[in-house]
Amino acid sequence: VDTWWQTETGGIMISPIPYSTPAIPTFATLPLPGIQPALMDEEGNEIKGNQVDGRLCIKFPWPSMARTIWGNHQRYKDTYFSAFKNMYFTGDGALRDSVGYYRITGRVDDVVIVSGHNLGTAPIEDAINEHPAVAESAIVGYPHEVKGNALYGYVILKETGESRNQDNLRKEINQLISDRIGPIAKLDKIQFTNGLPKTRSGKIMRRILRKIASNDTSNLGDTSTLLNPEVVQEVMDNVIK
Missing domain, CATH: 2.30.38.10 (Luciferase; Domain 3)
Known part of the structure; x- marks a missing residue:
């Protein structure tokens, strides 16, 4: 449920x-x-x-x-x-x-304005999670010169997806988003990761993910209280520039 x-x-x-x-x-x-x-x-x-x-x-x-x-x-x-x-x-x-x-x-403050369109992140994540190779996802916005903001996706794959060609997976994920929501909601960047930073109650720390996607990692705040603080460095090491 x-x-x-x-x-x-x-x-x-x-x-x-x-x-x-x-x-x-x-x-x-x-x-x-x-x-x-x-x-x-x-x-x-x-x-x-x-x-x-x-x-x-x-x-x-x-x-x-x-x-x-x-x-x-x-x-x-x-x-x-x-x-x-x-x-x-x-x-x-x-x-x-x-x-x-x-x-x-989704959170009202998790609405990203892309090319003048208000896009809630939750429906996009729901669409991504329908892909049979995807276990979990998180979407954040980051500054874009043309669109104002663009969408960055962090995606955890199931074991069945880890052996797949990642470029093909990115195309399939964006096609799924386009079919469910519309082309405007497609992701500019998709990073596959082994985990997402979460609080001890299981809430994804999107504030940290937004900063990483925006290449603003100078002040991520206190990450020691996270359930899995080691994930933050892994996400930073593999961020798509």
Whole structure:
């Protein structure tokens, strides 16, 4: 199943109920009982109906929600409750399909503007991960002289893909993206890697990947707390210039 939750929510918020909710790959489906999600537009208006997308908020409290940030309650209010009045803003974008199922499209700040097009990284990663040779992927933007930004892909291959011709794999991955999303979303650079830098809770550290893709490695921040800090050097050593 695909589920949606955050550390701050204290538990799963949107998820299929086993043996009850018909599941669709990449969709977290429906909110659990008592959870009231809302999709908001940039002007702060709730977007009603189905077949819509917007910024994912929660409009009513739930028992396990974070209630403050230790020693800095104002930061808690500014981070989660300042973007939309009386709403908990998750920082994520989402779409709601024709039957009301929710699909998380990625962090709002993980949208990359390529040649004037707003591209969410999550749908592109979903498309890449459909390739039978791909185990996992992460997409970030990097500065481009013509497009403004271009897309850089970090891809972990399954064992069946490691023996494949890498140039052919790159072409197949971009063709898959073109078929699923459109040619504008194709990657300019694809780096095959054995791992991705992750936090101890399994979250990919895209901040680090963005800096590496942009050849800005002078200040990556503290990497010692990562689950696999040794991966950072490996990614840097094999970055595509």
